[in-house]
Amino acid sequence: MGEIRVESVRNIALVSNVGAGKTSLTEALLYASGAIPTLGSVLHGTTVSDFEPEELHHHCSASTSLLQFTWNQTAITLVDSPGALSLLGESLSALRAVDAVIIVLNPGTGVRAELARLWHRVRELDLPCLVFVNGLDKEGASFDAALDLCRTQLECAPIPMVLPVRSGSSFDSVIDLLNNTVIRSGGSSPKVERTAVPPEMEQAVKQARKQLIEAVAEREEGLLNSYLEQGDLSLNQLVEGLRSDILTRQFLPVYAGSALRNVGVWSLLNACVTLLPSPAERMAIHSVPGRHPETGQPSERKGSLQEPFSGLIFKTIIDPFVGRLSYCRVLSGTIHADSTVLNGTKQVREKLGHFYTISGKKHMAVGSALSGDIVAIGKLKDTQTGDTLCAESVPICYPGLELPRPVLSFAIEAKSKSEIDKVSLGLHKLIEEDPTLEFIRNPETKDMVLSGMGQLHIDLALEKLRRKFGAEVTVHTPKVPYRETIKATSQAQGKYKKQTGGHGQYGDCWLEIAPLARGEGFVFENRVVGGAIPRNFIPAIEKGVVEAMQEGGLSGFPVVDVRVTVYDGSFHAVDSSEMSFKIAGSMAFKKAMEAGHPVLLEPLMLVEIEVPTDTVGAVMGDINARRGRIVSVQANDHAEQIKALMPLAELLKYTPALNAMTGGRGSYAMECAHYEEVPRELAGKIIEEHMSERHAVAAH
Structure with a gap:
């Protein structure tokens, strides 16, 4: 019975650019499955997955949310993570908790930097994928253009699984190539209408279905022989071939529709169940490598219920009223609430609190969790995001989460001295929730410095600080430690x-x-x-x-x-x-x-910048204008990696400048290399400004 349970589970992440319609698609999947009675709207703040006040204010996802429902006797957990580039850490963490991914692609927005990076990580993790082309109800939207984006930007061979019937304002149905049937949206109803393929599209459907069958048949000798003998494959053969090819990432199946009009969603739901792997299937061919926390010897778990318990904490939520909730993907075995386990990362014992399954902001208590489940665990004392939990008798430690380093920093000041401790405590709690934030007190400049992945990231953190912990701050550019x-x-x-x-x-x-x-x-x-x-x-x-x-x-x-x-x-x-x-x-x-002959020195940073090839000239010119020195330029796939030495003073506002030059497709990381003398023409100005500040502070 336990093994049947594991086989009937799907954990799927949805990833996309900002504005591609990922959250709207999540809402449509819930609606079509009968999990919710009406379709919510991102614009009106009524979706199940976006419920935090910051998300309602900005009309976009700000943190990872879980949505759970059933379809065809299968328990599906959707992981809806933010699409914004500055919130990339949330999405990267979510990918470690799932067994498959749906890429939401919108022909109108294309493939932006955030989706390109997520796709790179999806390939690194070897996760099975589907693509859903959204927004075909918009004027000028083209399914063929989306397939071209898959070929050129995602560098994969897309295989259409549906064909859209019409496009633009009249778009209301797709042709499912597996069933050779037109599936028309029920409009305001989650039910759909199935009809025969219209005569004018029979030839196009025949050609597309032939392409699909040949793509599946040529990858397995038994299927190829059947196809050559019979000129076709049965539905069961086609589905089994597709499952195998998707599990081993042989090609990328592409679905299409409109989340807002509930078109194409039924076919995608069926694909989640029939084509994407269960946790057991995924881990049978892709076990998670780990190590023994004491000896360092390699160790692994296959994901079976019979194996010892192990799990990965991929997200933490800290609420002043509810307390701490740790999102755990159970990777092997079975675990019960209130058990005692080992934190393999920190090598300390942890007493587990209550377990909850989560759908949006709704929590439902459960008594246990099995391999493949995603649950929230209450009130863990020492465990943080990225830590491994495991059975004490058979310890294991999985690799931590690989998260990007912060690139944008601001100095913050509490609006009153009485709130300094409140600000510090609140920010440390937020960093436990989001490890891509950093907060330090600079002993030299006396600044409290908050660093994040971008302006939106910093803004959201300060809004949460005010809402959750009642701490108000003012923000300014941090001082340079000369x-x-x-x-x-x-x-x-x-x-x-x-x-x-x-x-x-x-x-x-x-x-x-x-x-x-x-x-x-x-x-x-x-x-x-x-x-x-x-x-x-x-x-x-x-x-x-x-x-x-x-x-x-x-x-x-x-x-x-x-x-x-x-x-x-x-x-x-x-x-x-x-x-x-x-x-x-x-x-x-x-x-x-x-x-x-005293002189002023400034910190010089070693900066590694990754930019698209077509923007290298502009970025290198900007580096020179910022008193930087280029150390090396190296080609890396369709990007260029530039290493340069640049003064920290010229990098305080570099993030928006790099985004402007690269259309949001560039990224950088930096570390202090050494100090160098400030040019004489700048030193006098810096000294004058610093002395003025000191006199002002002394007078105050």
Whole structure:
């Protein structure tokens, strides 16, 4: 009975560009299956999958939602994830939880950057796919144009499974090539009408069906022999051949219709059940590789109910009222609510809370979960997104989620001092929900910096921060962590002498400071001879130098890459102390810095930029305009990877600029390479602005 249950489950992700109609298609599938009584609308905020206030405000999906229903005695879980490029992390995480994918393709929007990247990950994960061409009720929409997009942009061989009857405003039916039947939408009803193929389309249907049968037959010897002998394949042979070819990704079946008019949805529903694999079928040929968390030895699970329990947490939701919910894809075995398991990633025990199946915002408690199920687990203590849960007796750890790094940063300030802790706590909770967000407190610039994948990503995070945690913030561009150093060797004396009642203070030292190579930091040397300064006072001098380096005399930025040598001085047998020599060391360092031709340094980032080939010239020109230096250019499929060194100051607003140059198809990642001297013509302006800010803060 258990194995039958696993065979009658489908976990399917829907992915698309923004505006392709993915959420509308989700709604149409629910409606056609009888799961909901009426079709909801994205525009009116009435869809099952988009229910968060931020989604209703922006009229687009902002987070992954699960939708569960049944069709032909099969339990289907649809995973509807955002299509926006800046929310790509949600969609990439969702792909680890499913066994198949439906690509929603709209001829009007084409294949944009977000869909291209998702398609790349789908191929990496070797996930079986269907394509649904949406929006054929729009004027000018072309099914043939969509097939061309599959060939050129997705680089695959599309096989039409339906043919549209008419297009534009009169579009209301498709011809299902498997059943050789016209399927007409019921309009306001989820029911459909089946009729014979019209005479004027018989030839086109015959040709398309022949193409489909030949594509299936040529991949399996038994089917090919049957086709050559009989000139046709039975429906059962055709379906079995298609299932095998889709499971092994031999070609890409393409369906078509209109989600808004409920056209073509019935055929897609049947394809989900008859053509896409169950979790057991998928994992039988594509088990998930893992490792033993202690020994590191390879380990795997085939997905059977008889195997030990294992599961992957692919999403976390934290609500101030409901608490923490962790979305888990059960990859093997059976697990019961309130059990104790091992977090294989962190190697700690976890007591499981209640289990829930989820459809939109509705939660239904269940007592257990089987291999292939997707459930939400309540109140996990130490488990986060990307972690593995497993049986303690047979531990395993699966690879974590591969998520993109943030590329856009803003400094944020709480609107009142009383809300600083509330902001910090709220953002840390949001990062647990969405690991593609980052939040740090920069100890140098004193900024609280929030980083994300794009403007929409940051906006949504701040809206959630306000709604869920009641924290209001203001946003501005983060400060650049500049540094100071010197270009010439110099010497200076620091002499601190103070006479008061009783013991006085006396410290006297001579320092030499010299520049070091970039990245060498700070070196302190003692060359005092003859006891001019007692050895026990030398550490105090170094301490005074280190404190003075925190604020350079040029503009108050930290000093780096200098060698400081104490070589002479004097002391008083009674008045000298560690404090007096610490002050003397600080005084000497500041004087020597002034004489050492101080300069301003800025962080240089190593940036890896991936752009379409047709935009390389514009991007490289922009890199040069931003004071960047191109390190290398390498071809990568239909894209080019540019490596360049660029000043961080020129990258603070680079994301919208790159999107504009590449039509949203470019991406980049960066890390700090080293510091370099700021050009003289810019240094003066930076110093002036920084000093003005410091004076303003001091006055305030």
